[in-house]
């Protein structure tokens with residue numbers, strides 16, 4: 001007999017030597033002699049399933065506890081979660097090829113889903129199939145993040161305040177929006193520790209409590225970038241964590257500039273006429289409502305030159321233009337008394353306009369730029 005022979009190490013039966021081209025039974029590295037098919041299938045276990053699969057799910061946000069931490073899985077419902085956990089927990093024998101399987105979940109009670117799994121495959125040229133049933137027990141818990149949110153946990157407060165005024169609703173709305181955007185961005189990168197604990201109005205502004213100091217810092221920097229002003233941070237030791245580390249809470253005090261774009265202000269010791277504020281970031285910038293010339297506060301004055309507020313662009317009333325006197329003066333009807341008054345003519349004044357927006361204040365009557373959208 002020219003064919004070489006091998007023998008099953010368990011029962012001693014002759015087994016055909018498998019050639020390299022035989023896809024059904026290559027010798028695995030380290031395996032000396034293979035068992036005969038009868039002995040092989042005696043021990044063969046297609047699917048290895050645990051008796052039961054316990055899944056810890058956060059009842060508030062749907063996160064699943066895996067390994068030693070909570071993970072957002074983005075599952076639609078508990079059945080989805082159960083299917084995913086089952087597919088992780090089941091083991092399929094490495095020798096089997098062409099493995100296919102299906103799962104039929106059976107809801108037993110609120111917290112138990114019985115997973116009927118049907119597997120097929122091919123091993124040693126023989127089709128194999130197996131049905132296993134794995135009960136999945138769902139334990140509804142509260143993840144660390146949801147527990148902290150529920151417990152009003154926060155590590156940082158951002159105080160939105162303004163110098164010599166209360167912040168406008170535009171500023172406080174934007175601050176809230178910024179906080180939520182920053183948290184959403186961090187969540188999108190898988191950061192489970194980012195959340196806004198509370199947004200609360202105070203008499204002089206807004207307090208935003210957030211879960212980390214990093215978020216507090218980001219919010220205050222973004223506010224400064226958009227509105228100008230200053231920020232001071234102060235640390236307070238609040239407690240020690242479970243490992244004995246000192247825990248600091250950082251308060252970021254944002255102080256927005258005293259004037260905002262759209263304010264009309266009268267500068268002290270200055271006879272150049274009122275200024276319509278255009279920007280309060282860095283040095284205050286604006287235009288003179290008497291001439292239309294640009295104004296910029298000095299470096300020392302920064303965003304808070306010595307001034308008083310006369311009104312806002314929004315306070316402007318429409319006044320009828322009576323006559324254009326010369327390049328420096330226009331006659332308009334006072335919108336309150338309807339008497340003709342001569343006022344200074346800024347360079348943004350349109351000589352063809354029939355009416356112009358004017359601001360009547362302690363400083364008199366001034367033509368403002370027409371900034372209506374239409």
Ligand SMILES: [Zn+2]
Pocket residue numbers: 008009010011012013035036037038039040
């Ligand atoms: Zn054998």
Ligand SMILES: [Zn+2]
Pocket residue numbers: 058059060061062063142143144145146147
């Ligand atoms: Zn949760």
